[in-house]
Amino acid sequence: MDPQTQQNAAENSRDPIPTSVVVDIHSLTSEDTDLKLLRETAGSESCCIVRIPHSLARINPIAYEPKIVSIGPYHHGKEHLKMAQQHKRRFLKFLVAKMQEKGTNPQELINAVSTLEGDIRGSYSEDLGLESEELVEMMVLDGCFILTLFLVVSGKVVYTNLDDPIFRMPWILPSIRADLLLLENQVPYVLLQALFETSNLVTSSCLNELAFEFFDSSSWTTHYKNQKPKKLHFRGIKFKPRMNTDSILDIRFRNGVLHIPPVVMDDFTATVFLNCVVFEQLYADSSNHITSYVAFMACLINEESDAAFLSERRILENYFGTEEEVSRFYKSIGKDVALDLERSYLAKVFEGVNEYSSKGFHVHCAEFVHTHFDSPWTFASSFAALLLLMFAALQVFFAAYSYFKPPKDK
Known part of the structure; x- marks a missing residue:
């Protein structure tokens, strides 16, 4: 095959160049309605509950995972946390009964959360993918669970169920405290404040005081030091x-x-x-x-x-x-x-x-002995140093003695 024929064959084997590309620029700028992850307001000051970046989470994943209870949407529905949902409903029932005793309509809890829906959504860095009813239900259950914990632990409200495992089993409450401190396991503070004011169960203390008392480390289980x-x-x-x-x-x-x-x-x-x-x-x-x-x-x-x-x-x-x-x-x-x-x-x-x-x-004696006489080699070196020190001291003593009391001439 001559060179000209080879060149023509190579050119024919290349992909044909399209004469026109049809892409609508408006379709690129429109939002993908099927996938919404990061909100546009994720960088705003109001966004305070964010996801842990994968690069950090993979270092120690369990450090960011709740063990007992999920709070908020990020860990909601995980299998090992579903049992706590029963406790949330029981706490809500208790809180509703206390509100009714004081003549407060518990439906006001729903109304208070509903008016904050926009603020709640804006507090999370990700689009939650929840309908309004689902979001309000989650926030009422989770917020009232936290509020009841604050009230009962502080002694502001007497919890009548003495056999409740949260307060009877010694390991549960410390675990819940730890879960409530996880960055992803949160609800907005404005939600807790609204529920606290709506419940109207305590007027002598503010929500901050109840929270500080709940998380006061002096009331936690005493830690013991590792002693080798x-x-x-x-x-x-x-x-x-x-x-x-x-x-x-x-x-x-x-x-x-x-x-x-x-x-x-x-x-x-x-x-x-x-x-x-x-x-x-x-x-x-x-x-x-x-x-x-x-x-x-x-x-x-x-x-x-x-x-x-x-x-x-x-x-x-x-x-x-x-x-x-x-x-x-x-x-x-x-x-x-x-x-x-x-x-x-x-x-x-x-x-x-x-x-x-x-x-x-x-x-101090034990540390000295173990530092200088712990092994045969350290013992030998320390003993040799001690002998040298003694000889040096004796030499100084005899030199001083001969100076101050020279021998008398006969």
């Missing part, structure tokens, strides 16, 4: 297995010695611990002994080296797996446990260990 056993050991606390006891719960602290009964850590023990902790968390009238014990051990066993330290002292007998698996078990269970430290049978032990390891001459 090696760190405690370096601060003068000794660890000894407590042999003469019938229960692994019988932990004692006396005169700087922590007596812990030996525990066999295996699959059976782990299963018993997990089920007992759940039982104590769910039943308000039960003791919290197992929860206290597990929380105490979780404070001690936070790393692989912690499990090894307790194993060396015959406190932990490990058939569960590697020492890393033991530490991971206690770390995971201790993280999700709600413990009222004041009700714990180990409260005095927690207090004694923290106080003993934080101050006192024994702390």
Whole structure:
């Protein structure tokens, strides 16, 4: 094939160039009615409830996910949060009854929210895709749920259902508090203010005061500090297995010695611990002994080296797996446990260990010993330095002595 023929064949094989392109410019500028995500007002000052950017959410997704209750539209309808919807309706029923006792028409709650529909929609960065009735129903349920929590926890309103799990089970209320602080799990403050004023149940306090009281950290479950056993050991606390006891719960602290009964850590023990902790968390009238014990051990066993330290002292007998698996078990269970430290049978032990390891001459002595005499090499170097210091001191002494009291000539 000659060059001219090849060139003609190549040109014929190319895609034909369209003679005209028909695109309506107005169709590009019109909104897509089937898909509305980011609102035009998402950057305005009134928009205060936004989605977490995916680039941040993927770092730790569970940090932004509610565990008990969904508030607002972003997490509404998720399977693990549906049970809380029953509690919302029960709280609304209670609030309506209280309003009727005061002669207030509860229908005013609906009216108050309806007038705020535009402000509510403008508070969210995304288009909600909800009809007016759906939005008003959601806001009334969620807003009245929060308002009832504020009123009951502050003591402004007496809640008559003494068996309500939200107030009976020790782990639920702290979890709800945490859920209400999540950025995506919110309703506009203007909604809460409108519901508070419409309910007319409290006139002696403002909504801000009730909110601050509800979220006051001093009223939350007491937190316990993680104390590594090696760190405690370096601060003068000794660890000894407590042999003469019938229960692994019988932990004692006396005169700087922590007596812990030996525990066999295996699959059976782990299963018993997990089920007992759940039982104590769910039943308000039960003791919290197992929860206290597990929380105490979780404070001690936070790393692989912690499990090894307790194993060396015959406190932990490990058939569960590697020492890393033991530490991971206690770390995971201790993280999700709600413990009222004041009700714990180990409260005095927690207090004694923290106080003993934080101050006192024994702390400085123990730190000095472990810093300079913890291993044969540090002991040898410290001992050599001490000998050199002694020889230098003796040399200075004899030099000064010979100067002030020179030998007498015979």
